Amino acid sequence: xxxxxxxxxxxxxxxxxxxxxxxxxxxxxxxxxxxxxxxxxxxxxxxxxxxxxxxxxxxxxxxxxxxxxxxxxxxxxxxxxxxxxxxxxxxxxxxxxxxxxxxxxxxxxxxxxxxxxxxxxxxxxxxxxxxxxxxxxxxxx
Numbered sequence: 001x002x003x004x005x006x007x008x009x010x011x012x013x014x015x016x017x018x019x020x021x022x023x024x025x026x027x028x029x030x031x032x033x034x035x036x037x038x039x040x041x042x043x044x045x046x047x048x049x050x051x052x053x054x055x056x057x058x059x060x061x062x063x064x065x066x067x068x069x070x071x072x073x074x075x076x077x078x079x080x081x082x083x084x085x086x087x088x089x090x091x092x093x094x095x096x097x098x099x100x101x102x103x104x105x106x107x108x109x110x111x112x113x114x115x116x117x118x119x120x121x122x123x124x125x126x127x128x129x130x131x132x133x134x135x136x137x138x139x140x141x
């Protein structure tokens with residue numbers, strides 16, 4: 001849980017700092033697969049501005065397609081968590097579509113990286129809430 005707080009609220013935030021909390025989340029993949037698929041998709045999504053700047057947009061698209069093909073459960077809309085997760089996925093896809101077809105206004109040249117950071121931080125706070133709920137459930141047994 002501390003790793004997510006570090007990634008969301010550290011003094012010097014770097015795009016790659018999200019890789020630190022992915023280590024314990026990967027260890028929890030068997031117990032909480034929805035958390036793993038949500039966190040893994042949004043950890044890659046949060047890296048998009050860095051990958052775009054480095055010219056790795058094609059690799060990003062390929063990786064996201066592989067993540068969606070292998071990890072994301074398509075029938076997850078029955079639960080509240082599944083609906084919330086899919087709303088974040090649709091929001092991320094809409095942000096990418098807007099970035100391709102709508103240039104940012106001249107007064108806001110960094111609009112899309114800021115929106116990416118806002119959506120990513122919101123997703124990581126949802127992951128943090130899921131972790132706290134899991135912790136609460138485990139300690140109340």
